[in-house]
Amino acid sequence: MKLKEYIAADRMDHYPVISKGYLMDWLLKTEQYWLRKFIKALRCEEYYEFHHPNKFLNYFYKRKKNIIGRKLGFFIPAGCFDTGLKIYHYGSIIINPKARIGQDCTIHGNCCIGSKGTFPDDSPIIGNGVDIGQGAQILGGITIADGVKIGAGSIVTKSITEPHVTVVGIPARIVSKS
Incomplete structure (x- = not known):
């Protein structure tokens, strides 16, 4: 399974990169924006830990997930x-x-x-x-x-x-x- 497919398997709503919704979400940094970023970092960490092991990328996404998780109040x-x-x-x-x-x-x-x-x-x-x-x-x-x-x-x-x-x-x- 590819990383993009693994991330897309979650039921979080993702806007196309070149769209009004994506731009407004990025500019306003809405609640859903931060939730999507957290889920993406979580799934990237899992991908590079379990499916396609890579210590550097695993550490990078784990750190990113923890920083966003601290903002949101998550420990997942x-x-x-x-x-x-x-x-x-x-x-x-x-x-x-x-x-x-x-x-x-x-x-x-x-x-x-x-x-x-x-x-x-x-x-x-x-x-x-x-x-x-x-x-x-x-x-x-x-x-x-x-x-x-x-x-x-x-x-x-x-x-x-x-x-x-x-x-x-x-x-x-x-x-x-x-």
């Missing part, structure tokens, strides 16, 4: 998300390096996906097509099934094994099935 290590990632808002997105998130995941701001701090490290495994709402937390060595929608402000501490359901609350519980 390479290799956690599969393709199709969509981030809607910036602000405190913390992902445990051992967490694994499937394809076409949507994540909103102020989210935490991590361990409970127990030994051995217990990090979540999240399926494909999961939508994680604003301020949601997914903690511990749990599994989230495909197509689950996690409501804003929810704290998920137990596995959700039923696919295509909506969970909300503290602790999160199933409220509807699609």
Whole structure:
């Protein structure tokens, strides 16, 4: 897979380089501009670490990702998300390096996906097509099934094994099935 194809696999909206939208986005430095730059740096880091190893380019893009991530409030290590990632808002997105998130995941701001701090490290495994709402937390060595929608402000501490359901609350519980 080529780098351009790897970056294009994410669901972030990209303007053609010679377009009014690209120019306005670049001049105004909008929220989506910085989100796209972060995702591109993350994917370039992953590409040069896992698919086409190159220590210099890997270091360059890791550094670039961390600088942009510091502005946005993100800590997202390479290799956690599969393709199709969509981030809607910036602000405190913390992902445990051992967490694994499937394809076409949507994540909103102020989210935490991590361990409970127990030994051995217990990090979540999240399926494909999961939508994680604003301020949601997914903690511990749990599994989230495909197509689950996690409501804003929810704290998920137990596995959700039923696919295509909506969970909300503290602790999160199933409220509807699609």
